[in-house]
Amino acid sequence: MEAPTSTTAENRDCFKRTTAIDSNTGIMDERVLLLVFTQLNFDPHVLSVAARVSRRLRAVVSRVLWRHACISRAPRLVSALTAGFPSGANRVCGGWHALAKLLFYCAGCEPSSRFPLPHRVPGHFVGVSRFSKTSGRSFLSRQFWGDLLYVSDPCEHAVEGRPNGEDLGAYRGVFCSFVRSLTRAFLVRRRVDLEMRIRCPYCGTRVWNMTAARLVPRSASRRLGAHHGRLEYFVCVNGHLYGNCWLEHLSSSEEVEEEEEEEEEEEYESGSM
Numbered sequence: 001m002e003a004p005t006s007t008t009a010e011n012r013d014c015f016k017r018t019t020a021i022d023s024n025t026g027i028m029d030e031r032v033l034l035l036v037f038t039q040l041n042f043d044p045h046v047l048s049v050a051a052r053v054s055r056r057l058r059a060v061v062s063r064v065l066w067r068h069a070c071i072s073r074a075p076r077l078v079s080a081l082t083a084g085f086p087s088g089a090n091r092v093c094g095g096w097h098a099l100a101k102l103l104f105y106c107a108g109c110e111p112s113s114r115f116p117l118p119h120r121v122p123g124h125f126v127g128v129s130r131f132s133k134t135s136g137r138s139f140l141s142r143q144f145w146g147d148l149l150y151v152s153d154p155c156e157h158a159v160e161g162r163p164n165g166e167d168l169g170a171y172r173g174v175f176c177s178f179v180r181s182l183t184r185a186f187l188v189r190r191r192v193d194l195e196m197r198i199r200c201p202y203c204g205t206r207v208w209n210m211t212a213a214r215l216v217p218r219s220a221s222r223r224l225g226a227h228h229g230r231l232e233y234f235v236c237v238n239g240h241l242y243g244n245c246w247l248e249h250l251s252s253s254e255e256v257e258e259e260e261e262e263e264e265e266e267e268y269e270s271g272s273m
């Protein structure tokens with residue numbers, strides 16, 4: 001995860017002084033570190049800085065602190081993600097660092113034929129993101145509704161010169177038990193190729209282009225507020241989902257229609273639980 005530049009140097013110096021005696025005692029005791037970062041509400045900026053300070057700190061951050069950061073910010077999501085692991089709540093597909101990055105970090109957008117931008121839209125930390133399985137279901141074709149997928153609301157990026165002032169949307173999500181999912185089974189059975197040059201921004205593994213695989217249902221664009229065919233998303237081999245879309249400015253009548261559709265979805269969701 002990229003760290004901010006402003007206070008990074010100061011924080012790093014401070015950590016370096018503290019870790020001059022690089023041992024497992026005092027502030028470097030795992031339990032003490034956990035207490036300290038609990039007080040900091042697992043600030044992802046500070047955790048990112050800490051992970052760069054020393055090998056010892058990096059190990060504690062990646063093994064312990066990212067996991068607690070995820071649990072503290074998204075307890076229900078973590079509970080759903082870890083439910084499938086026989087070893088219990090200590091493992092998550094792709095690792096805790098990748099999940100933390102997914103929770104706290106918008107990946108921005110790389111220019112492509114579908115998104116012909118003058119330059120890359122950089123990723124950035126996000127304050128609060130809402131991940132919803134109702135939204136996730138909108139990204140699944142009906143044949144895959146047995147899968148459990150959480151997807152965030154789109155992060156909106158203004159892009160100069162777009163017609164009608166449309167914004168670029170960036171969204172992300174994660175499958176529960178992706179290795180046993182219907183979606184993955186279909187991709188493998190149909191031998192859908194993994195992208196050659198694109199890697200998951202969260203865990204660095206290879207990805208499937210769901211748009212190219214024709215697995216994007218119309219409900220995904222409705223959910224996002226984008227025209228059908230004007231979105232693209234990828235799923236990596238660890239089950240992280242990320243993508244972009246062009247967000248339309250809807251008229252008030254269209255907005256009412258959208259709300260009614262979403263209410264029906266919510267009712268269906270609660271009725272099927």
Ligand SMILES: [Zn+2]
Nearest residue numbers: 106108155170
């Ligand atoms: Zn963003």
Ligand SMILES: [Zn+2]
Nearest residue numbers: 200203236240
């Ligand atoms: Zn990934």
